[in-house]
Amino acid sequence: MSKRYKSKKILVKTEYKFLAILMILMAAGLFFLPEKIDNEGTNPEEFVLNTLKSDRYISTDQLAKRIIDQDPTLLLIDTRSEEEYNAFTLPNAINVPLEKLLEEDYVSYIDQDSYDVVLFSNDNYHADQAWKIGNRKGFKSVYVLKGGLNEWFNTIISPKYPAENMPETAFKLYDFRKAAGMYFGVGAPKSDTKKATPKKVITVKKKKKRVAEGGC
Amino acid sequence: MKELEKTKRISISAVLFLLIIIIGFLTYKKPKYIFKNSAEATLKEVVKKDYILSAEQLKSLNSSDYVLIDVRSVYDYDKGHIKDAVNIPLAQILTEDNSGFIENLNDENKTIILYGEDPDTASSAWMLLYQLGYENIKILCVKPRFENNKLFVDNVAIEEPAVDYAKVMKEATSSSGIAEKPKVVKKVITVKKKKKRVAEGGC
Numbered sequence: 001m002s003k004r005y006k007s008k009k010i011l012v013k014t015e016y017k018f019l020a021i022l023m024i025l026m027a028a029g030l031f032f033l034p035e036k037i038d039n040e041g042t043n044p045e046e047f048v049l050n051t052l053k054s055d056r057y058i059s060t061d062q063l064a065k066r067i068i069d070q071d072p073t074l075l076l077i078d079t080r081s082e083e084e085y086n087a088f089t090l091p092n093a094i095n096v097p098l099e100k101l102l103e104e105d106y107v108s109y110i111d112q113d114s115y116d117v118v119l120f121s122n123d124n125y126h127a128d129q130a131w132k133i134g135n136r137k138g139f140k141s142v143y144v145l146k147g148g149l150n151e152w153f154n155t156i157i158s159p160k161y162p163a164e165n166m167p168e169t170a171f172k173l174y175d176f177r178k179a180a181g182m183y184f185g186v187g188a189p190k191s192d193t194k195k196a197t198p199k200k201v202i203t204v205k206k207k208k209k210r211v212a213e214g215g216c
Numbered sequence: 217m218k219e220l221e222k223t224k225r226i227s228i229s230a231v232l233f234l235l236i237i238i239i240g241f242l243t244y245k246k247p248k249y250i251f252k253n254s255a256e257a258t259l260k261e262v263v264k265k266d267y268i269l270s271a272e273q274l275k276s277l278n279s280s281d282y283v284l285i286d287v288r289s290v291y292d293y294d295k296g297h298i299k300d301a302v303n304i305p306l307a308q309i310l311t312e313d314n315s316g317f318i319e320n321l322n323d324e325n326k327t328i329i330l331y332g333e334d335p336d337t338a339s340s341a342w343m344l345l346y347q348l349g350y351e352n353i354k355i356l357c358v359k360p361r362f363e364n365n366k367l368f369v370d371n372v373a374i375e376e377p378a379v380d381y382a383k384v385m386k387e388a389t390s391s392s393g394i395a396e397k398p399k400v401v402k403k404v405i406t407v408k409k410k411k412k413r414v415a416e417g418g419c
Binding site: 041123126 | 247256258306309335377379384388390
């Protein structure tokens with residue numbers, strides 16, 4: 001009995017040894033594994049699909065409406081240079097020059113999902129490229145202003161009066177744009193303006209309150 | 217008996233262990249296309265702008281050094297395209313045939329010149345190919361248009377402000393009465409303090 005037991009014991013031991021060696025060999029094998037290759041953010045197939053979609057574009061009318069409504073989820077990003085930004089920009093826009101897009105200080109404006117980020121530039125070429133970089137990185141809720149500031153000036157700041165034969169919607173759109181333009185500081189034609197008269201100074205005199213006097 | 221079971225258990229677990237590893241190796245799929253250039257490197261290249269060619273610059277190039285690729289749809293391509301251009305719609309740029317074709321051009325050291333319906337589409341294709349590791353590529357900054365069934369390839373300006381925004385805004389605001397904002401005179405409210413009087417008694 002005891003002899004049999006002993007031989008078994010040795011058998012078990014070799015089994016353990018075999019397992020241990022196997023494990024060590026496999027662990028050593030890890031060093032020879034090729035470096036894992038994978039795409040950070042989106043992969044090329046997704047990148048192409050996303051760039052083919054046009055839902056990233058937001059029109060100047062849509063944007064004007066959202067600004068006027070004071071949409072709290074809107075975040076405007078100006079991708080032009082600092083000089084251009086200082087000369088003129090849209091209300092409450094933040095300047096993130098295209099070349100600085102991925103720098104630590106700036107990337108947090110775009111890489112977040114609490115706001116709808118709208119990128120714009122003079123036309124939409126640079127804004128679109130900024131969007132594509134974001135697409136590669138996998139950023140969500142980033143949009144591009146279609147036509148950029150050029151389109152903004154064509155539509156909101158100086159809209160064209162629609163031709164007579166155009167549908168009613170064209171006239172409505174024109175009215176909206178005119179009104180929106182006024183919101184952004186464009187004055188109404190001169191004939192319409194009234195000279196504002198300075199307000200009168202109203203001095204409110206408070207009645208003197210008297211403590212009730214006793215009667216005689 | 218007990219010992220025998222133990223060895224069995226060990227061998228079973230060893231076999232399972234190996235099996236899991238083998239399955240892991242077999243199911244590991246290497247992605248077909250891998251971005252070689254990082255987003256940062258691509259952005260740097262984009263900002264340099266030397267990948268943009270105008271129609272005139274294209275004429276000065278030796279036609280044996282480059283291949284034109286039209287990334288518009290097949291329909292637009294059939295309607296009319298630049299001479300000797302090859303059609304690869306943007307949506308099909310990653311199919312096996314097309315990526316092999318591009319790989320070949322790259323191996324032959326030919327410059328790939330992309331154009332589309334506008335520079336934006338061309339730049340989409342450019343960005344994709346650049347990130348995939350092809351660096352000898354350019355885009356043609358043109359907007360093809362048809363007039364009387366004839367193709368015209370015009371240069372387009374990119375990122376040119378159409379007007380001087382600041383100036384236009386200044387004129388727009390000053391042409392109306394809004395710029396001369398009337399000074400709002402603040403209401404002056406003079407509050408007179410109550411005089412406190414001690415209640416007088418009656419007579």
